[in-house]
Amino acid sequence: MTNAISGLGLAPDAAMITFPIGLFLPGSDIAGIEARKQEFYDGLLHWQSSHAKSAGASRMLKVEANSYEEALQRANDLAITNLWGDGLPLWPATRERVNRMLRGTPLPRTHVIGKFPPRGGITTVETCAIALAMAGGRAEYLPVLIAAVEAFLHPETNAEQLQAASGSAFPVVVVNGPIAKQIRLNSGFGCLGPDPQRPAGASIGRALRLIQQNVGGALPGIGAMANYGGMRNVNLVFAEDEDNIPEGWPPHGTEHHGFARETNSVSVFFCNGATNARRRGAKKETPEEDATQGMYRLAEFMRVPNYTNLSGYEQGTPGAILIPGVVANNMAKLGWTKPKMREFFYQHSRIPQSEIKRNGGTAWIEIDASPITRESLKLDPWPITSKPENFIVLVCGGGHPTNSFWLQGYSPRVIGKEIRVPETFEQLLTQADRDLGCGDDVCRI
Amino acid sequence: MIELEFHDPAGALEVTQPHAPRLTTLAGKKIGFVSNEQWQAFRTLPLIKSLFEKDFPDVQMLPIDAFPQGNALIGEEKTAMMVKDAGVDAVIIGNAA
Numbered sequence: 001m002t003n004a005i006s007g008l009g010l011a012p013d014a015a016m017i018t019f020p021i022g023l024f025l026p027g028s029d030i031a032g033i034e035a036r037k038q039e040f041y042d043g044l045l046h047w048q049s050s051h052a053k054s055a056g057a058s059r060m061l062k063v064e065a066n067s068y069e070e071a072l073q074r075a076n077d078l079a080i081t082n083l084w085g086d087g088l089p090l091w092p093a094t095r096e097r098v099n100r101m102l103r104g105t106p107l108p109r110t111h112v113i114g115k116f117p118p119r120g121g122i123t124t125v126e127t128c129a130i131a132l133a134m135a136g137g138r139a140e141y142l143p144v145l146i147a148a149v150e151a152f153l154h155p156e157t158n159a160e161q162l163q164a165a166s167g168s169a170f171p172v173v174v175v176n177g178p179i180a181k182q183i184r185l186n187s188g189f190g191c192l193g194p195d196p197q198r199p200a201g202a203s204i205g206r207a208l209r210l211i212q213q214n215v216g217g218a219l220p221g222i223g224a225m226a227n228y229g230g231m232r233n234v235n236l237v238f239a240e241d242e243d244n245i246p247e248g249w250p251p252h253g254t255e256h257h258g259f260a261r262e263t264n265s266v267s268v269f270f271c272n273g274a275t276n277a278r279r280r281g282a283k284k285e286t287p288e289e290d291a292t293q294g295m296y297r298l299a300e301f302m303r304v305p306n307y308t309n310l311s312g313y314e315q316g317t318p319g320a321i322l323i324p325g326v327v328a329n330n331m332a333k334l335g336w337t338k339p340k341m342r343e344f345f346y347q348h349s350r351i352p353q354s355e356i357k358r359n360g361g362t363a364w365i366e367i368d369a370s371p372i373t374r375e376s377l378k379l380d381p382w383p384i385t386s387k388p389e390n391f392i393v394l395v396c397g398g399g400h401p402t403n404s405f406w407l408q409g410y411s412p413r414v415i416g417k418e419i420r421v422p423e424t425f426e427q428l429l430t431q432a433d434r435d436l437g438c439g440d441d442v443c444r445i
Numbered sequence: 446m447i448e449l450e451f452h453d454p455a456g457a458l459e460v461t462q463p464h465a466p467r468l469t470t471l472a473g474k475k476i477g478f479v480s481n482e483q484w485q486a487f488r489t490l491p492l493i494k495s496l497f498e499k500d501f502p503d504v505q506m507l508p509i510d511a512f513p514q515g516n517a518l519i520g521e522e523k524t525a526m527m528v529k530d531a532g533v534d535a536v537i538i539g540n541a542a
Contacts, residue, residue: 369517
């Protein structure tokens with residue numbers, strides 16, 4: 001609550017009367033309210049903010065120790081005591097390290113991207129560089145992080161709610177364009193997780209999470225009521241496998257956001273689940289049977305009452321299905337396209353109204369703010385999203401046909417942003433080759 | 446001695462508007478409710494209203510539904526204008542969880 005208030009430009013406290021969660025549940029005993037009635041009266045009569053007019057500008061901190069190792073430990077301890085840590089070792093954001101990160105952007109360090117909700121911390125290019133430095137990132141990752149933060153703070157993402165709500169939303173950042181390979185961002189085997197061969201995704205995602213927590217105030221159980229908070233250590237930052245997108249299938253950035261091919265871009269949406277879905281058949285299927293049965297299995301995997309995502313029903317996404325390139329190419333040979341797949345998912349992930357009624361979904365749909373969502377109650381079976389175009393189909397993952405992956409949406413919008421790199425970007429890539437070894441596939445073990 | 450100096454990562458905050466001034470008394474005041482209709486608000490807010498009315502007989506408590514209710518509506522500018530136009534001296538907002 002205090003986060004939400006400071007996010008509105010008020011001092012970060014308020015006249016609040018708080019009770020244990022039990023009082024707010026059906027059938028609860030609410031007599032405790034009367035016992036504390038004086039607090040309500042005092043809230044209107046006597047409460048005063050304990051905060052000064054301004055919380056002040058960002059500052060420098062210092063630790064002293066007998067050795068560098070001890071100083072590093074103290075800096076990490078300080079991060080934890082100030083609630084800036086995530087349980088993993090952090091690089092202190094020294095001036096030198098932050099200045100090194102800032103070489104990755106043509107923007108001035110003081111450029112304000114926005115206020116990060118719900119706390120409302122002012123988010124500048126320097127703020128991003130500080131988080132990336134702490135997360136173990138590199139300068140060439142900064143353009144992607146800045147574009148991701150710009151998308152995150154877009155007014156239509158409803159980020160102030162997603163950051164604080166109990167539904168455990170996490171951001172997904174999909175990168176298109178040549179920058180993905182240039183900075184060693186994974187689009188193949190294990191693209192959703194950390195990869196020492198392609199380490200960019202983990203660092204960028206961790207930096208984004210640190211900004212969400214430290215600048216946005218999304219502290220578990222205090223500023224963010226996400227019950228489980230999945231995928232938080234590194235969020236999800238990966239690239240579409242553009243080398244293996246079938247001919248005639250546009251990359252996601254082009255198809256969904258209208259960017260020209262080869263444009264470096266991010267697409268940011270939010271999810272609350274990420275799970276494997278068995279796609280390949282097990283016996284003697286023909287190619288056509290393998291494709292069709294796999295599509296049915298995926299569609300039926302999506303057919304769940306994800307009412308958490310009703311805010312994304314009209315213009316957001318029910319989720320993203322990840323298809324490996326080898327499968328996408330086989331399906332393309334059989335006449336499948338991304339639009340045809342989306343239409344299939346739309347039709348075959350519908351839920352009978354009898355089930356919606358039985359599980360109480362009717363009430364959730366009835367109270368939704370969107371008339372289109374409320375009107376959807378007339379459709380039987382009920383489509384899990386308002387239109388086929390809302391499904392995201394991405395070509396990525398390793399060259400193996402058995403499994404796909406479903407990222408279950410919790411996303412009022414899907415926002416695209418172009419990535420801007422400095423004129424000296426090539427120098428950063430050359431430096432990365434010197435620091436990390438050759439980044440091309442031919443150099444790998 | 447090693448010194449390690451580094452940036453505070455939390456970012457600055459900007460306080461752009463003060464909280465509403467507190468009332469000097471509840472006597473004769475008009476108090477409204479803005480409800481998200483969640484978390485048993487249909488029981489808790491009427492109880493709070495009745496407590497005010499019992500302890501301060503000359504306070505004017507507006508009906509719980511005097512203003513638009515529900516998460517989708519209570520944050521809208523239109524709702525804020527309705528509250529302002531109603532001439533209330535104070536507003537109680539509930540329930541968050």
